[in-house]
Amino acid sequence: MEQAGYSVEGESKVLEGMNRSAEVICVGTELLLGEVLNSNAQFLGQELARLGIPHFYQTVVGDNPTRIKRAIAIACQRAQLLIFTGGLGPTPDDLTTETLAEFFQAPLVQHPEILEDIAQKFAQRNRAPSPSNDKQALLPDSAAILPNPIGSAPGMIWHPRPELTILTFPGVPKEFHLMWQETAVPYLQDQGWVTAQIYNRVLRFWGIPESTLADQVAPLLALTNPTVAPYASRGEARLRISTRAASLETANQVIAPIEQQIRHLCGLHCFGADDQTLESVVGALLQEKGQTLAVAESCTGGGLGQRLTRISGSSEYFLGGVISYANTVKQDLLQVDPVALNQHGAVSAIVAEQMAAGVRSQLNSTWGISITGIAGPQGGTDTKPVGLVYIGLASPHHTQSFERQISPLRGRDWIRQLSASHALDLLRRQLLSNQA
Amino acid sequence: MEQAGYSVEGESKVLEGMNRSAEVICVGTELLLGEVLNSNAQFLGQELARLGIPHFYQTVVGDNPTRIKRAIAIACQRAQLLIFTGGLGPTPDDLTTETLAEFFQAPLVQHPEILEDIAQKFAQRNRAPSPSNDKQALLPDSAAILPNPIGSAPGMIWHPRPELTILTFPGVPKEFHLMWQETAVPYLQDQGWVTAQIYNRVLRFWGIPESTLADQVAPLLALTNPTVAPYASRGEARLRISTRAASLETANQVIAPIEQQIRHLCGLHCFGADDQTLESVVGALLQEKGQTLAVAESCTGGGLGQRLTRISGSSEYFLGGVISYANTVKQDLLQVDPVALNQHGAVSAIVAEQMAAGVRSQLNSTWGISITGIAGPQGGTDTKPVGLVYIGLASPHHTQSFERQISPLRGRDWIRQLSASHALDLLRRQLLSNQA
Numbered sequence: 001m002e003q004a005g006y007s008v009e010g011e012s013k014v015l016e017g018m019n020r021s022a023e024v025i026c027v028g029t030e031l032l033l034g035e036v037l038n039s040n041a042q043f044l045g046q047e048l049a050r051l052g053i054p055h056f057y058q059t060v061v062g063d064n065p066t067r068i069k070r071a072i073a074i075a076c077q078r079a080q081l082l083i084f085t086g087g088l089g090p091t092p093d094d095l096t097t098e099t100l101a102e103f104f105q106a107p108l109v110q111h112p113e114i115l116e117d118i119a120q121k122f123a124q125r126n127r128a129p130s131p132s133n134d135k136q137a138l139l140p141d142s143a144a145i146l147p148n149p150i151g152s153a154p155g156m157i158w159h160p161r162p163e164l165t166i167l168t169f170p171g172v173p174k175e176f177h178l179m180w181q182e183t184a185v186p187y188l189q190d191q192g193w194v195t196a197q198i199y200n201r202v203l204r205f206w207g208i209p210e211s212t213l214a215d216q217v218a219p220l221l222a223l224t225n226p227t228v229a230p231y232a233s234r235g236e237a238r239l240r241i242s243t244r245a246a247s248l249e250t251a252n253q254v255i256a257p258i259e260q261q262i263r264h265l266c267g268l269h270c271f272g273a274d275d276q277t278l279e280s281v282v283g284a285l286l287q288e289k290g291q292t293l294a295v296a297e298s299c300t301g302g303g304l305g306q307r308l309t310r311i312s313g314s315s316e317y318f319l320g321g322v323i324s325y326a327n328t329v330k331q332d333l334l335q336v337d338p339v340a341l342n343q344h345g346a347v348s349a350i351v352a353e354q355m356a357a358g359v360r361s362q363l364n365s366t367w368g369i370s371i372t373g374i375a376g377p378q379g380g381t382d383t384k385p386v387g388l389v390y391i392g393l394a395s396p397h398h399t400q401s402f403e404r405q406i407s408p409l410r411g412r413d414w415i416r417q418l419s420a421s422h423a424l425d426l427l428r429r430q431l432l433s434n435q436a
Numbered sequence: 437m438e439q440a441g442y443s444v445e446g447e448s449k450v451l452e453g454m455n456r457s458a459e460v461i462c463v464g465t466e467l468l469l470g471e472v473l474n475s476n477a478q479f480l481g482q483e484l485a486r487l488g489i490p491h492f493y494q495t496v497v498g499d500n501p502t503r504i505k506r507a508i509a510i511a512c513q514r515a516q517l518l519i520f521t522g523g524l525g526p527t528p529d530d531l532t533t534e535t536l537a538e539f540f541q542a543p544l545v546q547h548p549e550i551l552e553d554i555a556q557k558f559a560q561r562n563r564a565p566s567p568s569n570d571k572q573a574l575l576p577d578s579a580a581i582l583p584n585p586i587g588s589a590p591g592m593i594w595h596p597r598p599e600l601t602i603l604t605f606p607g608v609p610k611e612f613h614l615m616w617q618e619t620a621v622p623y624l625q626d627q628g629w630v631t632a633q634i635y636n637r638v639l640r641f642w643g644i645p646e647s648t649l650a651d652q653v654a655p656l657l658a659l660t661n662p663t664v665a666p667y668a669s670r671g672e673a674r675l676r677i678s679t680r681a682a683s684l685e686t687a688n689q690v691i692a693p694i695e696q697q698i699r700h701l702c703g704l705h706c707f708g709a710d711d712q713t714l715e716s717v718v719g720a721l722l723q724e725k726g727q728t729l730a731v732a733e734s735c736t737g738g739g740l741g742q743r744l745t746r747i748s749g750s751s752e753y754f755l756g757g758v759i760s761y762a763n764t765v766k767q768d769l770l771q772v773d774p775v776a777l778n779q780h781g782a783v784s785a786i787v788a789e790q791m792a793a794g795v796r797s798q799l800n801s802t803w804g805i806s807i808t809g810i811a812g813p814q815g816g817t818d819t820k821p822v823g824l825v826y827i828g829l830a831s832p833h834h835t836q837s838f839e840r841q842i843s844p845l846r847g848r849d850w851i852r853q854l855s856a857s858h859a860l861d862l863l864r865r866q867l868l869s870n871q872a
Contacts, residue, residue: 031477031494032494032668033482034478034482036478037473038473039473041467041496042467042474043468044469045467045469045471049468055468056497056500056503057495057497058467058468059493059496061442061492062492069490070545078506124843132646146501150846174847205771248809295738299745300742300745301742302739303745305738305739305759305761306736306739309737309761309811310737310849310852312812312813312848314761315738315762320737320762321759322756322757323738324739324756325756326799329754329755329756329799330477332799333758362760362768363764363765375745375748376748
């Protein structure tokens with residue numbers, strides 16, 4: 001097959017352990033028109049796989065009651081758990097709840113507690129709900145509320161007939177994810193849908209391409225339990241170690257030795273696992289050492305600081321920095337030498353070093369880090385092409401710079417994002433080698 | 437509704453002008469497992485909408501012949517053009533072609549020209565095809581090759597019976613897109629599928645909730661040509677005006693008067709259209725006036741600068757700024773008064789004003805803008821809850837501040853993102869009211 005995936009035998013092994021299955025129905029003309037990427041279907045796919053719940057079809061249908069009913073009719077012949085996303089909003093084309101009620105000929109009743117909850121949420125934002133929000137309080141008479149902790153649209157848990165469960169969720173991914181984790185997963189566990197889970201451990205790498213990584217760990221890719229699969233995401237190479245187990249503890253016994261082998265094979269290239277990021281790993285190292293960091297950003301325009309401060313508590317080690325987009329700012333706030341700027345240009349090793357040293361001394365931090373580069377699409381030359389980036393790194397002992405050439409093919413955002421990742425990775429390696 | 441979408445009437449009017457329709461079937465267990473985001477479905481949705489080809493359902497099915505056949509059986513009852521992606525590779529679980537042949541009881545024949553083409557492509561990479569590639573040369577006897585200029589798997593154009601067209605494509609997006617543009621679109625034009633295109637104009641709003649916006653333009657939401665549909669995205673309210681027309685010029689004649697009416701009704705709340713963003717609109721206004729901007733960021737940590745510099749050419753008006761995450765940086769680099777910091781705290785109107793004035797004077801810019809707030813999840817108090825943000829705005833004439841309370845429910849990233857949007861919007865309104 002052309003993309004990642006289980007083998008056919010794999011599918012039957014992994015998915016067909018049960019004789020009940022789930023089916024996903026995403027409602028929204030915006031999905032058919034391609035205005036919204038259907039990340040909800042991907043999320044559900046991952047979650048159902050993780051929980052070991054078989055799932056064989058996904059359907060996307062527009063905001064049209066006749067066609068939604070046709071999709072329901074087909075799905076409830078094939079599956080016992082129907083999961084709907086979208087169509088729970090306040091406007092006339094949000095039709096999921098009322099169409100389901102109509103299909104199963106159930107009356108809708110108004111839930112005053114939903115109305116109250118909506119009013120409270122609006123009040124927090126100093127607003128009042130509009131009459132159109134009223135319909136969000138209507139559910140089929142035998143349905144239970146599936147609470148939405150952050151948005152106005154609740155979902156429902158409904159058994160319109162024996163052996164059929166319907167869950168509905170709003171299309172807004174953040175609301176959907178929270179409702180799924182907080183209410184739906186415990187409910188499905190309770191109802192015996194979750195028999196064995198698939199446990200994954202994702203190891204994350206920087207500074208090594210996916211193909212090289214795959215070659216380095218080649219014998220492990222042939223394992224069957226756990227399985228080891230390489231993939232790439234946002235310039236990062238990753239290895240997913242997966243096993244199906246009855247508990248986290250059993251899973252860890254299978255996964256841990258393989259993780260150790262991989263870490264041993266790959267050394268410093270592996271920067272973390274699961275939801276660790278370059279910025280969280282750098283932050284933890286700084287905090288551990290009681291050291292501080294300041295940034296001087298040119299082409300990233302604040303993106304490195306933005307990433308460092310995504311971590312709640314980053315004020316413990318991140319002091320701030322200077323966005324020196326204009327050369328005058330490099331001179332005035334970072335003491336970059338105008339002669340160096342003139343002779344070597346703003347995108348040069350020496351200017352990167354002076355920026356890093358300047359921000360370190362101005363902010364009185366342990367470390368100073370700088371980025372100056374050509375993000376494009378304009379501004380490249382033969383000697384300094386688009387994607388050329390210099391990263392400066394100043395410690396109490398010395399100041400260095402590093403050159404990186406990022407492929408210009410994927411555009412300005414990509415170059416800026418990778419520049420910040422390279423900077424974080426360089427600092428991480430310095431912190432691990434005890435250079436300050 | 438929570439995401440983009442037509443009204444029901446809108447959908448039927450816009451999409452049902454023809455009595456033939458297309459249907460999308462994406463084949464791949466990797467899609468069901470959520471390992472791959474289904475961007476092919478989005479691409480097809482956009483393309484079919486652009487070409488005015490009605491399309492009401494999308495189905496995802498795994499690499500399983502029985503289930504693929506069930507999906508075919510359902511789809512060919514509902515649609516006259518079936519578009520398949522995925523399952524054309526060389527491995528045993530790539531089953532699309534052979535399953536289609538089986539379903540329609542057509543014999544497979546080998547095409548030597550495909551084998552030759554595959555061999556040539558492998559030779560270019562100094563490799564030889566493996567025996568498993570042989571199956572990629574098999575097509576139903578009456579099918580035509582849909583050439584793949586860059587990959588090994590060709591697709592097909594097939595009429596297994598009258599009034600039914602099947603197109604197949606590999607799942608690799610790059611190959612699929614090229615094959616779609618080079619062969620499928622001209623073919624569909626030739627076959628009379630492309631009669632008129634749908635043209636959209638999306639108006640974008642800040643400072644008005646979707647429901648209020650919908651109320652303000654309520655009579656327009658009932659229009660049938662063009663249709664007007666509200667939706668929300670990242671805190672922004674949007675209105676999509678759509679019409680089906682033979683040319684862009686005709687479409688504009690229908691859309692422009694409605695756009696004018698909406699802009700008249702909503703005034704300054706409408707900040708732009710289509711791919712304009714708050715940062716691009718602010719940038720264009722600054723450039724037009726020959727003015728410059730500097731930022732002082734606390735809780736956003738660089739995110740405002742990062743957004744401003746996403747625009748290539750932003751160095752014309754954006755000088756840079758100071759990320760004053762620590763209070764010492766607010767004092768040392770922005771001349772914020774330590775007494776004000778002590779008495780009012782870092783998150784206060786007066787500190788926001790001093791930060792804005794400080795960065796404006798340090799960087800010698802026309803405008804200084806600052807953000808200080810509590811991004812959470814920790815750090816909130818009764819009087820200063822998570823989500824409270826002050827934005828300072830300094831012009832040559834005076835300095836002001838604005839308070840915003842962002843809902844804490846959607847988390848730290850959301851608060852930081854909306855803080856930056858509020859800041860850009862405040863500056864936009866000042867620039868439009870000629871305050872500098």
